[in-house]
Amino acid sequence: MKTCFECIPCFGKQIVEVVGMLEGDEEKQNKAVKEMMAVFSEFDMQDSPPVFAQRLARIARPYLEGRDPFHDIKERFNTLAMHILPGLQESVKDSPDPFGLATRLCIAGNIIDSGVVSYKLEEDAVTAAIMNASEEELFGDMEPFKDRYLNAENILWLADNAGEIVLDQLLMSFVEPGRITIAVRGMPILNDATLSDAREIGLTSMYKVIENGSDAPGTILSDCSPEFMEAFNESDLIVSKGQGNYETLSSCPDNRIFYLLKAKCQIIARDISCDIGRLVIQQH
Numbered sequence: 001m002k003t004c005f006e007c008i009p010c011f012g013k014q015i016v017e018v019v020g021m022l023e024g025d026e027e028k029q030n031k032a033v034k035e036m037m038a039v040f041s042e043f044d045m046q047d048s049p050p051v052f053a054q055r056l057a058r059i060a061r062p063y064l065e066g067r068d069p070f071h072d073i074k075e076r077f078n079t080l081a082m083h084i085l086p087g088l089q090e091s092v093k094d095s096p097d098p099f100g101l102a103t104r105l106c107i108a109g110n111i112i113d114s115g116v117v118s119y120k121l122e123e124d125a126v127t128a129a130i131m132n133a134s135e136e137e138l139f140g141d142m143e144p145f146k147d148r149y150l151n152a153e154n155i156l157w158l159a160d161n162a163g164e165i166v167l168d169q170l171l172m173s174f175v176e177p178g179r180i181t182i183a184v185r186g187m188p189i190l191n192d193a194t195l196s197d198a199r200e201i202g203l204t205s206m207y208k209v210i211e212n213g214s215d216a217p218g219t220i221l222s223d224c225s226p227e228f229m230e231a232f233n234e235s236d237l238i239v240s241k242g243q244g245n246y247e248t249l250s251s252c253p254d255n256r257i258f259y260l261l262k263a264k265c266q267i268i269a270r271d272i273s274c275d276i277g278r279l280v281i282q283q284h
Contacts, residue, residue, distance in 0.1 A: 001247040006267050007049045008040075010115055014053060014190065017069040017114075018060040032063045048247045049267075050218030053115065057189050057215060068188040070114055073121060077112045077163025077191070078201055080123055084130065085166055091134070092170055099146055101134055102170040103260070107279040108133035109167035110160060110242050110262040114191040115217060130167070139274040140281030145258050150174065152237035157182045158212075158219055158249075160242030160261075161190075162197045168241065169203070177207050181231050186213045192244070218248035243268050250284060258283050 015036050022029045036059050043052055060069075068074075088105055095101040108130045114121055149155070149171075157172065157180055159165050165184075172180055182203065185192045198209045213225025219240070221229070232238070238257040240249055246259045246268065259282040263269040269276045 001048050001250050001267075001271060002046045003043070003049050003052055004045070004267055006265070007052070010049070010265075011040075011052060011056060014056050014115070018056075018064065021064055021067055021069045028063055032060060035059045048218065048220075050216045050244045050248050051220065053190065054214075054216035054220075070188065070191045073114050073191050074162035074193075074197055075200075076123070077121070077126070077161075078166060078197060080127065081109065081112070081163040081166030082201060084127060085169070088130075088167070088170060095134075099150075099171075099174060100142060102174065103142065103145075103281070104133040104136060104138065104279055105130060106168055106171040106241075107138075107260045107262060107281070108136070109164040110260070111264070112161045112163040112191070113243070113264060114161075115244070116264045133279065136279050138281055139263075139272070139278040140283075142281060144283065145281050148237050148258070149239070152235075153179060154235045154237070155180045156231050156235035156238045158238065158240045158245045159184045159193045159198075160245060162193045163191075164241065165193045165198065165203060166201050169206075171239075172207070180207050181235070182207050182209045183212045183219075183228055183231065184209060185215065185217070186211045186225065187215045189215050189217045192217050216244075216248070218244035220248050221252075246282075250282075253284060255283060 019029050036056050039055050092098050092102045111126055111129045159182055184198055185194050188194055195211055198204050203209055210227055212228040214220055214223040240257050240259045242261050246261055261280050263274050263276055263278050263280055272280055272282055
């Protein structure tokens with residue numbers, strides 16, 4: 001999925017976060033902004049938005065000297081999600097359609113996305129959106145996904161954001177842990193989940209968690225590690241969470257992939273042919 005001009009405000013938000021981390025050092029701020037802005041004149045719009053975000057992050061990383069501008073956001077929403085998880089687990093258990101509710105809640109967790117400029121990550125609003133997911137109609141067909149998911153022997157779960165990965169466990173719990181391999185980003189990028197986030201919430205004690213070897217906020221197969229590609233090629237079902245994974249994989253004609261996401265911007269909604277805000281299950 002190619003980048004379009006509507007993506008530019010989201011990239012601007014990424015630059016603003018970096019500049020904020022460099023507060024107090026005007027020289028570094030100026031240099032970082034100039035280098036990041038230069039990417040706009042050189043970038044190939046045929047590439048996906050995660051490729052653009054990856055290039056901005058690679059320019060910013062030396063200036064940040066190991067600091068992660070999204071660290072506090074990730075910790076905050078991991079904590080929030082852990083707090084609401086037990087209540088959601090009870091709701092799923094008591095539901096007349098446990099799998100359907102777990103799927104909706106799992107997708108609703110994709111609202112925790114710091115890369116979308118139109119979304120302000122306010123805890124009350126995020127919590128309300130997740131809690132109200134039971135009332136939302138899915139865009140897409142649940143039954144093919146449910147059948148494939150429950151019967152798959154080797155599931156590769158492409159994680160998206162911190163906080164969101166806590167709620168992913170609601171759907172993961174419907175199959176034995178040994179049937180799932182979870183792939184997280186190879187290093188910090190936006191608020192995407194990394195291995196340290198997975199450890200923080202206890203995910204690594206229950207599931208096999210691997211890094212994909214990439215610093216892009218998506219899954220660029222040519223950029224991923226041999227370990228990840230082995231898991232990708234050997235899986236019989238791939239659960240792809242979030243917009244970044246959709247943007248980088250949706251052109252891949254692979255019927256093993258089911259995309260679970262919340263359509264948070266017009267570009268994604270237009271590509272899927274749904275309304276903004278919809279909970280989506282999509283298979284290509």
